[in-house]
Each structure stands twice: as C-alpha cells, then as structure tokens.
Amino acid sequence: MRINYKRELEDAARTMILVHKPNTLIRLILRMIVRKVRVEHAGILLYEKSRDCFIVTITRGQIGSKIPAGLVRLDKHSPIIRFFNDSNNFPLLERGALLLSKINAILSDRDFFSGKEELEKLIIAIKFQMKSFDTVVCVPAYYRDNLLGILMLGEKVNKKTFKREELDFFNALANDVAMALRNAFLFEDLQLEIERNRKLFLETTMALSAAIDAKDHYTRGHTMRVTEYSLAMCRYIIADSSKNLDAKFLDDLHVASLLHDVGKIGVPEAILCKKGELTDEERKKINEHCVIGAMILEPIKALDEVILGVKYHHERFDGSGYPEGLKGEAIPYIASIISVADSYDAMTTDRPYRGAFTKDQAMVEIERCAGTQFNPYLVRVLAALYKRGEL
C-alpha cells in the first residue's frame, strides 16, 4: 500500500495545532511514524530547558527494541547534539536527516576526512551513539535556529532502506513538530502561570486571614479548618450530583471560607478579645463583622459570589439569624455551607465561655439544629463526611 505523505503531513499539521499537551502531541506523532512508515521503533529526544539537556521523552515500538524513555540524557557536549548545533555539518545530511548508512559510507571513504580529524572523531562518536540507541535515522527539529528535539528512528520492519519521500516526510514532520511543540509549550507556560497566580492569590488571602484570625486568641487556626470543612462538603455535594455545583462555585467557596471572618478587622480589639461575658451592645458589634467583611470586599467585582458567603454565613435556616434574617433557600447556598462548617469548628474548639465539645457531641448538636439553624441537606452532608472519618 502506498502512502500519500503529503496528505498525511497536512492531516498531521492540522491535528497538531489542536493538541496543547506536548506529551500527547509527541505520542501522536511517534505512533503515526511507527504505523505508517512501519519502523521498528521511534523516539524523540526533547530539549528540556530547566536541565539544559535533551532527554528521550517518549518512545513507541516493540518492547525490547525501543529506547527506554527517561534514561537517555544528552547535554550540549554530546556528539549528536554538537553535530546538529553546528550548521557547518549540514551538508552531511540527507534531506535533513542524519543516516547511519551515510555515516558508514563516508567512514569507509579514505579521502573524506583528510585534514578534518575533529570531524572524523565526531562522526565516529555519533556512529557509536546511534548504534547504542539502535537508531538508523536522526531527524532534527528546529524552531528559529534553535534545536528543540531530534526524532530517532529504528530500522524499517521490512529492513529496506528509507526512500527519498520518506526522508522528506520525516524532515517536514520534524519541522512541524518543532512548531507544534513550541505552541504546546507556550500553552503549558500560560497554564502554569494561571496556576501560579491562583496559588499566589489563595496563599496571600490565607496569610492575611490567618493574621486577622490571630487577633482573636480563641479562633487561631479557625479559618484554615473552616475552609477545609467547607471544601470537603462541597466536593461531597458535587459527587452526590443532586445539586448543580460547578468548579467556579468550589473556587468561590474556597475564597469565601478564607475570608468569612475578614470583617473582624473592623471590630474593636477590646470587644473581640474580651474574656468575660459580652453585653448586648458588644455582641451587636461583633455581629457586625459579616456586614463589615462584605463592605471591605464590595469593590471587587469578581468576588460577587464570595461576598454573599461572607455576608450571610450567620443567617439561620429558620430565619432567626443575622444580618437580614433570611430564611431557608433564600440564604445563598455558599453561606449555608460556611455556616455549617463554621459552627462545627466553633463547637469542637475551646471558647472563652466553655470548653470544646467532642466531635461526637458536636455532630449530635448540629443534627439537633437541622431545619432550625442549619439547612437539613447540608447537615446530612456533614454527617456523611463525619461517618467516613473525613472531619
């Protein structure tokens, strides 16, 4: 069966542009080479910036014949890399590729290397290297004069030599690979930056919340624990699939849990840290922390959902909570989740006016308040997590 290489190449280019995971892309290309051209194995030496060397990343082919992935590492002093990094050597390439058969031919040509001992040494070293990898063709992939990778191919299954059009195919493919790889790497960089930024945002929010926490001796570590419980509840609810919560809701809940008590920064220390019982007036001041927190975050458009969690996490299911006395499903769901997590943590830690409940006692108390203080479904979620030992 003849292969339409031009067509294969066009198809490959079109597929490549859509693949943004470098490893997926390389797997795809190598599989194609092994199947279409029927070589015994194919691998790719890929440049890794962080280590400044080339590593055999992925290989395809029969077990036993293929180069083991990850084990082979070549730095810039390695013969093959030196060869491809020096454009003086390019006349030795056959249609862009370095062939073992060509190497054998010039090594048996007595005149070829006269006065070029350095080159002869290099070529001998390359021959040794290619043989150790069981490789008969190396095809370089450049992006703007930078060597990004090298395709390394074993013999054809039928043991015949490679045809001109096959070499052209490899060469064009290698260049497309270089560009697709660069594209994929750029995508990966952007995605990593997004993750880094998100992490920075969460860590900074966490550090500042913990600092606010620390003002109130009795709530040390409270924010971290509430966040942990809220997220566990949310993941349970998503898995339970009876509610339609998405990744965005989980992200918002994460931030809202971290910031739920941020308004305490606006409550006078004298009240916040008072040892004895609070007066009605003082209690009122403390209760203002929900509204103060919402006011602090109010200018931030992207935190709309988060603000609902901060503002309403002291509402109660029966409408007897604050600041607005919202009832049942009218309470934003994000706030209802934080409310349960917040109360569970408050009960299981020491407070100025009482010692901590055991976890068992806290669960009994929370279940007793299902339908009055808490959303009954969320109490069931907390109970399920507790039974699983996840609290």
Place this chain on the structure above:
Amino acid sequence: MRINYKRELEDAARTMILVHKPNTLIRLILRMIVRKVRVEHAGILLYEKSRDCFIVTITRGQIGSKIPAGLVRLDKHSPIIRFFNDSNNFPLLERGALLLSKINAILSDRDFFSGKEELEKLIIAIKFQMKSFDTVVCVPAYYRDNLLGILMLGEKVNKKTFKREELDFFNALANDVAMALRNAFLFEDLQLEIERNRKLFLETTMALSAAIDAKDHYTRGHTMRVTEYSLAMCRYIIADSSKNLDAKFLDDLHVASLLHDVGKIGVPEAILCKKGELTDEERKKINEHCVIGAMILEPIKALDEVILGVKYHHERFDGSGYPEGLKGEAIPYIASIISVADSYDAMTTDRPYRGAFTKDQAMVEIERCAGTQFNPYLVRVLAALYKRGEL
C-alpha cells in the same frame, strides 16, 4: 506567474500556528489572498461569541471597494449564515465555496427550485446580500461543525472567473484559518484569565490593606497613595534606564507597597490609635510592624522579593533605621523606594502630633535627608516627579 498553492498553503499553516493574536492572523491571511490571488478585496466575517453574531472584522483591498470593517453584523437569522449552518445546502457549494456565478446560474434554471420555494427565497436573499457587500465568493470556515467565520472575496482584478485550484486553495485556507483562529482564541482566553487573576489578586490585597489602614485613623488612604508614588518612581527609574529594573520588579513593588504596613494588624489597637505621645515601649511595639508583616507573608514563596520591601522599608541610608540597621546599598532596593514614598506621604498628611507639611515643605525636608535617611538617587527621582507635577 503561476502560484504553487500547495506550497503557499503549507507556508500559511506554518505561519499561522505561531500567531496568537487573532487579528494579526486574519490580517496576514487576507493580505496573502489579496496579493497572491489578486482579488479586489477580501474580508472576513468572524463569529463573536459575546454578541452571538458574525461581524466583518478586518478587510483588505482598495479603499472604496472593500467592505467597511465593524459595520456589517449578521446574526444567525441572516440568509448567508442560515445557508452555511444548514448542511442540506452543501450540495450547492462549488469546492466548499458559495459563488455568485453559481447562484445566478441556478436562479435562471426554471426547474431547479420547483417545490423548494423556501430555498429559492433564501438564495435570492443571499444574492442580494452578496451584491451589497460587492462579494462574489463566500468560503465558510468550520471548526468541528461550528461555523467560526466566512471569507468574503471580491472579484479578481483581471475580472476572470475563479479556477478550480483557487477555490480549493480558499477552502483549505478557510479550514486552516478556523483551526488557527481557535488556537489563537484559546491563547487569548488564557491571557485574559491571567490578567483577570492578577487583577483579582491586586484588588483583594488592596481591599485588605485598606481595611488594615482603616484601623489607624491617621493613615486612611495611606496605602493607596504610597503605592501610587512607589510605582511612579519605579516607572521613572525604568525609563531613566540607569538601573536594571524589569517588569517583575515593578510587579513586586506594586504588591510590596500594598502590603508594606500589613504588620500593623499585629500591633495592639490601644497603641496604634493612641492620641497622645508614645512611650519608648509603645514606639518599639509599633516599629515591630515591619517584622510582623514579613512573618505574615513568610510562607509565600512567590513573595520573596515583596517580603524584603515589607521588612526593610524603615531602614535608613545611613544605617540608623530598623529592624536591622542596614546601610546604603545593603538595603533592598524595593524597600528603599517604599521608604521614600512612605515618608513623602506621611509628611503631606496630618499626623496626631502635627499638621501636614505642604508638598513644597515635604520635598525640602526629603532633600535635606538625602544620604542620611534616604538613598540620594531616589530623592532625585522623587524631586523630578514632583517638578513634573506627578505627585
């Protein structure tokens, strides 16, 4: 001159994969069509998700002949869009393209539309629409059955009809365009997400700093102003190019300025808000805010440089500052900048123990302290900004 369309197409595909700005990409493609195929004008109707309609985004060609960009908007009820969204109509395409000549031919064929009045009406409407755009060929660009755009081409400059290979070229190009566009849009989305996240991070940090600011009546708005002055100084220094500051430094300085007083959260309110003169003991407590701030942020790896700004913004050039008595160039540069900005704002606002200086007075005072309290170069930077009226 004959054109090697296959080659042009390959080149185009390879260029496209590297262009990540949709508009740049489209300009490139349209310019190529106008030049290589020599059409009078070429434009692209691009799908815009936010408005759920197709808009003529960019056009190329002689002024007067080309479709005005931005003015033409087609929603999904528009004849051309309806035509390409219904695969039942595809047999009417010539090699993927809808030709005005084909439309004219079938409209003059008496039998063609018998029993298909709806289609006839649609085709007549399309003819009218194409004529109003001075367009003779429409080539749809699909990505996975979704219509992403339509190439709209004017007549050839030589007034001849389009050849088969030209139509094949347009069609292949349109599909490549669709994929490259999708790629470019994905890039754009990621970049927008990075910007959104950065904005969220800065806004949240700003809101929390402002809340901490608010604890100390006399420093209301202080953080925002210090941040503004620091960034103005840094931009001046970058433009002055005598120092090697990069965008990363500017970003770090931004965050460090916002957080420079974050440690005040750890200073008792009774001291922070005291109206009368402070005792030595109380002064010492307040001075701890630099170290407390650094401690709060310490767990955050990505804020290493920021923490230097927070910790050392009360060091003095002559070594008489705190917390470590660092001297001259040993003081982290980020901290030296904040120090000048911080002092300038402190002087120009009321404090419990004195009224505000005028800006003039503050500049005189700061220049007097060049070399003792402040880095002399940075004082010159502040003075230059002041002279320009930028403070």
